[in-house]
Amino acid sequence: GAGVSQTPSNKVTEKGKYVELRCDPISGHTALYWYRQSLGQGPEFLIYFQGTGAADDSGLPNDRFFAVRPEGSVSTLKIQRTERGDSAVYLCASSLGTGGTDTQYFGPGTRLTVL
Amino acid sequence: GIQVEQSPPDLILQEGANSTLRCNFSDSVNNLQWFHQNPWGQLINLFYIPSGTKQNGRLSATTVATERYSLLYISSSQTTDSGVYFCAVVSTGNQFYFGTGTSLTVIP
Numbered sequence: 538g539a540g541v542s543q544t545p546s547n548k549v550t551e552k553g554k555y556v557e558l559r560c561d562p563i564s565g566h567t568a569l570y571w572y573r574q575s576l577g578q579g580p581e582f583l584i585y586f587q588g589t590g591a592a593d594d595s596g597l598p599n600d601r602f603f604a605v606r607p608e609g610s611v612s613t614l615k616i617q618r619t620e621r622g623d624s625a626v627y628l629c630a631s632s633l634g635t636g637g638t639d640t641q642y643f644g645p646g647t648r649l650t651v652l
Numbered sequence: 653g654i655q656v657e658q659s660p661p662d663l664i665l666q667e668g669a670n671s672t673l674r675c676n677f678s679d680s681v682n683n684l685q686w687f688h689q690n691p692w693g694q695l696i697n698l699f700y701i702p703s704g705t706k707q708n709g710r711l712s713a714t715t716v717a718t719e720r721y722s723l724l725y726i727s728s729s730q731t732t733d734s735g736v737y738f739c740a741v742v743s744t745g746n747q748f749y750f751g752t753g754t755s756l757t758v759i760p
Contacts, residue, residue: 568746579656579738579750580695593745626693630748638682638702641740641748643695 539563541644543629549650550619558614558647562631569612570641571604572628580628586612619651654679654743658751665729665758673724673754675739683742684715686724689753690735698724698737729758 542561550556562569568587572580582596586606594604601619606612616623626646632639655678665671675684686698699706699713701722706713710729715722726733736755740748 570747572748577752579740579752580748581750582747585746587746593747596747628695638742640685640697640700642697643687645692645694648693 541629541631541642543627543644543647545647546645547648547650549652551652552619552621554619554651556616556619556649558616558627558649560612560614560629560631560644562610562612562629563642564610566631566633566642567609568632568634568639568641569606570630570632571612571614572630572643574626574628574646576625583614583627616649619649621651624649624651654681654741654749656739656741656749656751658737658739658754660754661752662755663757665756667729667731667758667760669729669758670725670727671729671756673726673737673739673756675722675724675741675751677720677722677739677741677743679720679743681717681720681741681743683748684722685740685748686713686722687738687740688733688735689738695738726756729756731758731760734758 571583574580585593589609601617604614629644630641687695703717736753740750
C-alpha cells in the first residue's frame with residue numbers, strides 16, 4: 538500500500554474488556570513499531586518487531602499488553618482487561634530496515650477510549 | 653533513556669512570518685527526524701537529519717550532532733503549517749524518543 542494503515546480508526550470499549558488494534562505496514566518494510574500517544578504528549582515507544590519477532594518489547598507497560606506479527610507483515614496489538622488509563626492514540630510505524638538509521642513512517646493511529 | 657527537549661512549547665505567528673524551532677538532546681544519536689502532526693493526528697515526516705543541513709521548499713533543518721541540537725526553520729509561514737512539530741531521536745537501539753513538541757498556530 539501507499540502508507541501505513543491502522544484499523545479501527547476509533548475504538549470505544551468498556552473497562553475490563555479485551556481489544557485488538559491492527560497495523561498494516563508499508564509493503565516490504567521489515568521493521569514495525571508500536572507507540573502510544575497521550576493527550577499533549579509526544580508518542581512513547583511500546584514494542585519493535587524485526588520480521589516476525591519482537592526485538593524489543595521494553596516499552597510495554599505491563600503484561601496486559603501483547604503484540605504479534607506472525608507473518609512478518611501485519612501486526613496486532615492486544616490489550617487485555619482494559620483500564621481507563623489505557624485511553625490514548627496508538628500509533629504504528631514501519632521502516633525499510635532497522636529503525637536505528639532508517640526513516641520511520643507513521644500510520645494515522647487508533648484512538649482508544651476506555652469508559 | 654535519552655532526553656529530548658523542544659522549544660518553544662507554543663508559538664503563534666502571523667502568516668508570512670519566519671520561525672525557528674529547536675530540539676536539544678542529551679546523548680549522541682544515530683537517527684533524528686522532524687515530524688509535523690496535523691490536526692487529525694497524522695505524523696508526517698519532514699526530515700531525516702541525524703547530521704547536516706537539508707531543505708525542502710519553505711522548510712529547512714540543521715542538526716549539529718556534536719553539540720546535540722537540531723533546528724527546524726519555517727519561512728513564509730502559512731495557515732496550513734499549523735499543528736504540532738515533534739523532534740524524535742534514536743540513540744542506541746531502534747526506538748524513537750520524542751520531545752514534547754512545539755505547538756504552532758499561524759493566523760491569517
